[in-house]
Amino acid sequence: AHYENALEVRRREVAPADWAMTEHALGNLWLRRYERSGEEAHAQAAEAHYRNALLEYRREVAPADWAMTEHALGNLWLRRYERSGEEAHAQAAEAHYENALEVRRREVAPADWAMTEHALGNLWLRRYERSGEEAHAQAAEAHLRNALQEYRREVAPSQWATVQHSLGNLWLRRYERSGEEAHAQAAEAHYRNALEVRRREVAPSHWATVQHSLGNLFARRYERSGEEAHAQAAEAHYLAVLSQNETSPLPSIFPFRSHAALTRLYFRQKDWAASVRHFIQVNTRLTELLAWQNFRSGKESWLRETRGLAAQAAFAHLRLGQPVAAVEALESGRARLLGEALERQRRDLENLAALGRGDLHERYREAAQRYDELLRQLSDVPGRLAQAVPPRLVDWLSRIQAAQAELNAVIAEIRQVPGYETFLKTLTAQQIRALAQEAPLVYLAATQHGGLALVVTGDSVRWVELPCLTEASLRRQVVGDEGQNTYLRAYLAWRTAPYNDERRDDWEEVLDKTCAWLWEALMEPVLAALRENGLPEGSRVVLIPSDWLALLPLHAAWMPDDTPPCKRRYALDEYTFTYAPSAQALYHARTAANRPADSLLAVENPRGDLPFTPREVEAAMAHFVGRSRRLAEQEATRAAVMAAIPQANVLHFSTHGLAGWGEAETAHLVLADGVLTLREVYGLRLEGCRLVVLSACETAVPGLEMPDEMIALPSGWMQAGVPGVVGSLWSVNDLSTAMLIARFYDLWRGQGLPFAQALRQAQRWLRDLFQDEAALAELERLAQSGRLRMTAEQAEAFLPAALLRDFRHPYHWAAFTFTGL
Structure with missing residues (x-):
């Protein structure tokens, strides 16, 4: 001033x-x-x-x-x-x-x-x-x-x-x-x-x-x-x-960092009670620090410092015989920024009127709008300073502080209303178990003392010990040291030279070995626990993986098996696995799960260099006769796509994609005249969209710096209001992807399977295709009838090309995951 x-x-x-x-x-x-x-x-x-x-x-x-x-x-x-x-x-x-x-x-x-x-x-x-x-x-x-x-x-x-x-x-x-x-x-x-x-x-x-x-x-x-x-x-x-700090208070950063350091130290010493005690203090201080941040980048800077603490606290709670507290600890460390954004958009706030508190909803809406508008203005500081008569920034800050105080006061009032006690807070164990009545939730995490799986059902929490899943073993598999052929190093080496056969072979070998390791270290005991719980084969199971596990295709974990056709038993052969950033994300997705999914926007091959994409889009559109719109090649401009997105309840992107490896929010989908970034997706508000299919490369890869925050395109679309998203974990093959996605639409729209079941069955179909005479006959019939997005002439050229391929390897079918509901 x-x-x-x-x-x-x-x-x-x-x-x-x-x-x-x-x-x-x-x-x-x-x-x-x-x-x-x-x-x-x-x-x-x-x-x-x-x-x-x-x-x-x-x-x-x-x-x-x-x-x-x-x-x-x-x-x-x-x-x-x-x-x-x-x-x-x-x-x-x-x-x-x-x-x-x-x-x-x-x-x-x-x-x-x-x-x-x-x-x-x-x-x-x-x-x-x-x-x-x-x-x-x-x-x-x-x-x-x-x-x-x-x-x-x-x-x-x-x-x-x-x-x-x-x-x-x-x-x-x-x-x-x-x-x-x-x-x-x-x-x-x-x-x-x-x-x-x-x-x-x-x-x-x-x-x-x-x-x-x-x-x-x-x-x-x-x-x-x-x-x-x-x-x-x-x-x-x-x-x-x-x-x-107790004698003379220091800035909050000092107790926050000291409590975090003591959480880690006591955990290493196996002093479980002390570790949990300091983790509770970390969460308290973190909440204070996050409350002082007006922008996402500021909040992310503090969240980076808590990486791994929630998993340690959960493990310590389990050693103390507190499985319910372990669930709450893990959930508290999952996708906090996504949870905050979804809570601010809660649809059930409209129900306050029926409880005689409609004034609260209106006051909250107005206070949130004022606060957001002030932040939007502050985000353009350089432009405003360049004005002929620059505004007083101190006035902005005062107004922001006042708006934030007003917003916080309304939030505190809303929390006094029965049913809204956890508004803008993480879910309680009771709320998480209520979600798990529909399908078990399986939290997965690694610590230095071993890994853990928490299988949450409607009436129980089961702890599955994973002694082989340590932080060190997981890091060796995913990252390793320079010169080692690990999951990330082999993939990134191939990604920089995609036409190098040696690097592609290295990546496929490492991917296969990683999936085998996942079976032994993680999925085999989890599957055994699900079976012991009496879960029928094929049932849906929601995986909530922590840290580096979020990068891996857990559904493609495998063991040798004599059963034809592929001589392997994969995890998805037993259950239908979906993924979620957090239980809170599912909580909000559930409120939109009954939306219709009967109109399609297809964004097709904006750069014109994906030969099988037109056929993929034709296959999808065949299930939305009279209810689809296609933006192909040069038509798929940023302006056209952004204008069309709110008009459809199924969005299909057949294009190039890129993960935000260095900066998560730069993950994007390629359009004809630019890109659609994750940062832009966060700004969308889609009240009618039911499903997004991201048929492109790397569209489900989370940012590496904060994998527990799940900063990736699927969580971005969920924050925008979409309950279900299909995305990929690596750079995918054009032909096998076209076949997989076409089959997905046939199974979903043609045969009525739920999204996740349709994706699972499509993946198994593609994997087993060339070992199964009946599947081959089905492929030929589909191709010749045009159901694989092609004319008769295209089908004639397509089938011999497909028959030259063997899609058994997980690279071809396991990249795609279903996130949400």
Whole structure:
């Protein structure tokens, strides 16, 4: 507010230097906000103010001020890099720092030179944390030691301590990779040096930061050595932070991180009760931190820090004989952002009127609209700052805070109404069991002490121990180390060279082996438990997988079997498996499950390079005579597709797709003149759509950074209001996909099977096709009758091509999954 007041007088045309000074100060303010929130809008505001300052702080006129602002921009891009991991952000930070050093030379401005050297050291340290390349560590150390040449303890004790802490972090990262005790000792020495200046009574927050770092160091030592003394030292440092917080409250980030660290430490020690106790505190603090974030990116930054904690808490609850609490713990860690979005759109809020509280629904709707509109305005900070008369950002923030308070007050009132007690909260075990009356829910998770499956039915929770499913074994299968042929490494290597036969063969071999491992480590005991529960063969089972398991085709787990035709027994031969981001997602999907599914929008081959796509679309449209619309090739523009989407209750995309490997929300479907991204799907509101079929590559792959959040196209369409989505887990073959999806529509629309059953039967049909004479005869009949989306001439050319293929391998049929209801 004071800066905005100053700018009312310090106008550029009147006092350009003073205007630039205040713009720079506002940049610093928004940078601090971004550091706490992680919200990109705050980063954009900081950048806009800094770039305004540079309009007057030109190098030839004000070199020192120009260098100061270049350094500040370097800090901004470094913070962005810390959150995104995108090398482009690191390069931008480095460029700004190097610009600053052109003026901030040691012989001219030694303190400023040391400041920028320290910043460059931190940048290279962040790079080392992500890359593990020793050259990056060496660059970090060189810059940090440069800074110490001027940041001497007797001259600049605070800065000296800060660099000592940075060197401690560097040696800790080296120790995490090398396991060499000398590296741990170096880290400890630097941390102890920092504490000589960063004393508790003088700088409590800085002291707490170093205490937490020492806790991390001893926790890493304990992980390697198993020595109880190391665990006790880590515990003491974390508890010291919590003690300080009780005496004099610290920012919420400190207790949040200390409770999270203690949850992990006690879990490793198998102190189940202590681990659960601190996990409860983590959830409480996390709820507070999320409530302070206005944008999704800010919330994601905190959720990343809780990865794996819900699984650990569930395992600990089970060891304490608390299976119901274990279910609630796992559910609390599943797709929180999706759950929040779905809760805000709850359709049963309209029922408040029947309870005599229609005023609450109307007040909630109005408060939510006001809050969302203010956030929308804030998200365009750079554009608004560029206006001739920029608005006062502080006024926006005040209005947002007031709108959020109003919204929270209405939410609290709604929770007082019977039946709405858990509004905008995770589901209780009772609500989850009620969902499981329709089909068992199976939560799946891995921990360092073993895996777990929780089979939830309408009247029970059954714990299935999975001793072979550890975090380490799962990581070996999915990620592994550089040079290993693991699930992800083999797939990504083939994906970059899809016409390389050797890489394709490697990927198919690894996929097959992974599915075999899934049977032994996971699905065989789960199937046994389902059988013991008396579940009939073919029944629907909902899988809710955690972490890396969300990437894998669990339904394609297999064991050798002498039964023809394929000589294998796959998991989907026993039951119809569907997937869900969370029980809460199913809870909301159920309210839309009775929608009609009798009109089709087909988006066909927008780039014109998928030869079997037209036939696939014709097969689908044959089941919607007079009730379908086709946007083919160049017709499938962004504008045409977005306009047509609300008009149909079945959406079929036959196109290219791409997962958001680096940034989950960039996952997209290719259209004729651009793409439809997951971020855009989140913004849709589809009140009539029943099913989306994503007949494209990688359309069900979740983001790798937060797989438990299930940030992927299926969850995006569910957030938009669609209860059921078909998507794929890898880059699929055009021919086998066309055949599979055609069969799916025949079984669903032609024979009346439910969506999930139709997909399962289509997958088994395709798998067994060339080992089954009856299936081959059916294929020929369908092709010649045009039911496989082709004319008679096309069928004549198609059948010989199909007969050259053997689709037994899971690559051809197992990619597609059904998510939701």
